[in-house]
Amino acid sequence: GTDTTTADLAAHTAAHLPAYMIPSHFITLDQLPLTPNGKLDRNALPTPDYNQHTSEGRAPRTPHEEALCTLFADVLGTDTVTIDDDFFHLGGHSLLVTKLVSRIRTSLGAELPIRQLFETPTVAALSAVLGNDTAPSRPTVTAVDPRPARIPLSYAQQRLWFLNRFEGPSATYNIPVALRLTGALDQEALRQALADVVTRHESLRTVFAEDADGAYQIVREPADARPDLHVIETGPEEVEERLRDAARRGFDLSAASGELPFRVTLFEVGDGEHVLLLLL
Structure with a gap:
């Protein structure tokens, strides 16, 4: 019932939610799509295009950062990610964090707690963490040889x-x-x-x-x-x-x-x- 601009809404949201829960995109609509029963038609809502983000972030400086940028982009479904792009500002959420942690474990052999992505949501910050050896490497799984008789x-x-x-x-x-x-x-x-x-x-x-x-x-x-x-x-x-x-x-x-x-x-x-x- 009040005339609220997108900027007002974003400011209000940022003031009342933790950083990782703030929506990464706001879309202004002339009116909300409704079903024949007068309820919100969620399927008719537009999907944010995360590929349209404009970033002045830096390009990868090392092969390690380049690998992380590729993993970020694959998980987020975007074309490119710079080392300064925030994972959550590009549409990341908790489920995608889990997926990214798994991809990092598989591709780079590094174990990361999920909370690490919330604390260091950019490639530059995450690369520094991995470079400082604060994330233990995943141990190699080997078979017991010889195998016990019982x-x-x-x-x-x-x-x-x-x-x-x-x-x-x-x-x-x-x-x-x-x-x-x-x-x-x-x-x-x-x-x-x-x-x-x-x-x-x-x-x-x-x-x-x-x-x-x-x-x-x-x-x-x-x-x-x-x-x-x-x-x-x-x-x-x-x-x-x-x-x-x-x-x-x-x-x-x-x-x-x-x-x-x-x-x-x-x-x-x-x-x-x-x-x-x-x-x-």
């Missing part, structure tokens, strides 16, 4: 093993993924692809054994852990129900059962139509 269960595996012993085979923790395949299908190539996945991921060929000291892991050799491809003919009207039934079938996680924690079923629905169920 591998204990992780905490998550202990829980699965206990519930499996207590309740028997259950579908509580089943993870189904169904894929519709259209066109000619080479089933032998599919079998080879599934075997390749199991070869590369040991968790798909790990079962539980038990001795006097408790439960432990057995990682089967790839040659002994090729997943079976169960092929079932069905009609379009029945495939959904049969998918549901297959996804509800529990696993016996004990090594004695001979079953892997990975089950594959191929439903032949019609000519050139299949549904592939991957069940973990």
